[in-house]
Amino acid sequence: MSYDQxxxxxxxxxxxxxxxxxxxxxxxxxxxxxxxxxDGRVTEVDLKLLLEQFGIKGMSAKVLAKFIFKKLDADHSGSIEPSDLTHANGILSALLKMKQNK
Known part of the structure; x- marks a missing residue:
């Protein structure tokens, strides 16, 4: 199974x-x-907390946070910049479409 899947x-x-x-x-x-x-930084942990606020819990939140963070951290700095977030909706939409087409 691919990491995207x-x-x-x-x-x-x-x-x-x-x-x-x-x-x-x-x-x-x-x-x-x-x-x-x-602190002026958005980390993978911050992203996981947001996903949990939207009802994604446990291992699902951890897997999704890691995947999305890796996709958004364009410069591999270990944190997300505001400009990195412009691609977040596209990533989520692609994942949802992949899930629905399975």
């Missing part, structure tokens, strides 16, 4: 991407929402 499978069947997509529409606002401790 593993991440798609981690999405709960009942997951409504709409709320999370709306939250990520404005990269600067999404960054502030993700950076809950205000």
């Amino acid at each position: 593993e991440a798609a499978d981690a999405l709960p069947s009942s997951f409504d991407i709409g709320g999370l997509s709306n939250a990520l529409m404005n990269p600067a606002q999404a960054f502030n929402m993700l950076d809950q401790n205000g």
Whole structure:
């Protein structure tokens, strides 16, 4: 199984991407929402916490956070920049489509 398919499978069947997509529409606002401790960095842990707020729990949240973080951390700095978040909705949409086509 590919890493992409593993991440798609981690999405709960009942997951409504709409709320999370709306939250990520404005990269600067999404960054502030993700950076809950205000340190100016968004880490994989921050992303996992956001996924949990949208109902993705346990191992699913961990797998998805790792996958999405790896896709978004364009410069491999270990943190996500606001500009990196412009691709988040596309990543989520692709995963959802992959899950639905399985």
